[in-house]
Amino acid sequence: MIANGEANTGAGSTIAPGRNQRSQKPLVQTLKSLPSRIRLVHVVVAIGVASVFIAYVSVAPPTDLPNWPLYRLNSRVWQTFEHWGQHVKPHHVRIITMALQHIESRALYILSYFEIPDIINKAGEPLSCHEIKSRVDKKFGSEPVNLPFLCRVLHAAAHFDLLREAGEDKYSLTPLSEYLVSSHPRSLKEFVKLYSGDEALIVSTALSRSMFSGLSGFKETFREELAEYLPKDEQLREIFSLGLTDFSRLHAPAIIADYPSFSSCHHICDIGGGVGSFIYDLLNYYSFDIKGTNFDLPHVIDTGRSFMAKRGASNKIALVPGNFTEKLPKFGCDCYIMKDILQNWSDEDAALILRNLHSVMDSGHRLLLIETIMHIGSYSEERLKSLLDLTMMSFHPSHSRLRTEEELFFLLQQSGYSDPQTYPTRASYSIIETFPIPS
Numbered sequence: 125m126i127a128n129g130e131a132n133t134g135a136g137s138t139i140a141p142g143r144n145q146r147s148q149k150p151l152v153q154t155l156k157s158l159p160s161r162i163r164l165v166h167v168v169v170a171i172g173v174a175s176v177f178i179a180y181v182s183v184a185p186p187t188d189l190p191n192w193p194l195y196r197l198n199s200r201v202w203q204t205f206e207h208w209g210q211h212v213k214p215h216h217v218r219i220i221t222m223a224l225q226h227i228e229s230r231a232l233y234i235l236s237y238f239e240i241p242d243i244i245n246k247a248g249e250p251l252s253c254h255e256i257k258s259r260v261d262k263k264f265g266s267e268p269v270n271l272p273f274l275c276r277v278l279h280a281a282a283h284f285d286l287l288r289e290a291g292e293d294k295y296s297l298t299p300l301s302e303y304l305v306s307s308h309p310r311s312l313k314e315f316v317k318l319y320s321g322d323e324a325l326i327v328s329t330a331l332s333r334s335m336f337s338g339l340s341g342f343k344e345t346f347r348e349e350l351a352e353y354l355p356k357d358e359q360l361r362e363i364f365s366l367g368l369t370d371f372s373r374l375h376a377p378a379i380i381a382d383y384p385s386f387s388s389c390h391h392i393c394d395i396g397g398g399v400g401s402f403i404y405d406l407l408n409y410y411s412f413d414i415k416g417t418n419f420d421l422p423h424v425i426d427t428g429r430s431f432m433a434k435r436g437a438s439n440k441i442a443l444v445p446g447n448f449t450e451k452l453p454k455f456g457c458d459c460y461i462m463k464d465i466l467q468n469w470s471d472e473d474a475a476l477i478l479r480n481l482h483s484v485m486d487s488g489h490r491l492l493l494i495e496t497i498m499h500i501g502s503y504s505e506e507r508l509k510s511l512l513d514l515t516m517m518s519f520h521p522s523h524s525r526l527r528t529e530e531e532l533f534f535l536l537q538q539s540g541y542s543d544p545q546t547y548p549t550r551a552s553y554s555i556i557e558t559f560p561i562p563s
């Protein structure tokens with residue numbers, strides 16, 4: 125049981141006698157009671173920090189793709205604050221917060237699942253809990269949601285910065301929850317439904333058993349690996365493809381902008397491109413002046429057909445079903461992309477996939493590995509990558525993992541590729557460009 129108020133009071137919950145009394149003195153008197161040198165330093169430092177902060181915030185609002193200098197400055201500032209913030213927080217508060225983090229994630233999921241940000245956005249004005257309930261019930265039909273529970277979740281979401289309390293029992297969106305609105309150009313609603321969803325929670329729960337068996341949380345739960353299970357479960361397949369599409373669309377602008385040499389490709393193949401979200405964004409950026417092919421497993425390509433049809437791109441991107449662990453067809457591309465692929469495979473299988481691709485590439489063709497690379501980022505980036513790494517442990521076979529740059533270079537060298545060069549991007553991805561050594 126957590127004692128009342130424990131999480132908020134911090135390490136100093138046993139308040140020293142006289143502390144409240146002192147804080148009630150007028151400010152001037154308090155300042156006077158300090159040595160004069162410290163007072164001056166405090167005032168000067170406080171004014172300095174406040175002005176720098178105000179100047180920074182006013183020139184550097186968080187945009188989706190700031191230019192490189194601003195991106196570096198922004199990253200440095202928020203990462204430093206996050207790092208320091210973690211160390212200033214009392215240790216027991218950090219532990220309690222970590223232990224309860226999945227509840228915050230559930231609140232995020234409930235908002236997305238019941239499309240509450242969409243409902244508020246559509247209303248165009250703050251809505252009360254009652255109003256939200258009646259709209260949710262209308263939308264989801266069969267069983268009405270429990271009003272007191274819904275109100276408690278909304279109230280909690282306001283404390284998580286996911287909603288803003290706008291007057292008496294009314295809620296509006298915040299900059300965070302705008303990313304949960306379906307029509308937001310970089311909406312993360314489906315990503316949340318995948319990674320905070322019931323399946324994600326169940327497979328991560330199984331991780332405690334995985335610690336003994338060495339099997340993925342998914343295999344512990346469903347008795348099969350994700351790749352074997354997905355073709356049979358249409359609903360989960362849909363959740364996966366929509367969630368991954370959100371993630372891909374979020375990062376695509378930075379990846380595309382930070383590797384301008386895409387422009388010298390004539391025909392790009394995305395190998396394991398999922399439903400084709402990335403290659404669609406890439407070719408759309410180049411006004412479809414570059415030819416494109418998307419290659420994936422047959423059931424994924426089936427979903428890809430409706431993805432392309434919805435965007436009017438059915439005739440613009442060739443969709444090729446197949447299996448990259450087997451002999452590949454001659455695609456006729458001069459540039460090949462593999463985004464988020466090798467991470468799911470053991471070194472042996474990753475080398476097999478790379479060699480299969482090598483056998484259909486000609487000299488001068490280019491392979492671009494778009495990967496999240498371990499150990500080349502800051503504290504915050506590595507923290508996020510560790511979360512992704514453990515998520516992979518839940519969903520993917522035990523050999524799947526994020527690799528370091530050296531490990532990826534070694535794999536490429538073993539599989540017949542040369543001259544690897546890494547390009548950073550303003551996303552959590554790097555691009556490794558490499559060329560096949562003629563065999």
Ligand SMILES: C[S@@+](CC[C@H](N)C(=O)[O-])C[C@H]1O[C@@H](n2cnc3c(N)ncnc32)[C@H](O)[C@@H]1O
Pocket residue numbers: 351368369372395396397398399402419420421424446447448449462463464465
């Ligand atoms: C993590 S997803 C990455 C999807 C996409 N590249 C992206 O970045 O959004 C891995 C992709 O590899 C595909 N895949 C897995 N095994 C495959 C195989 N044997 N042959 C072809 N594609 C495969 C999956 O269907 C999935 O679309």
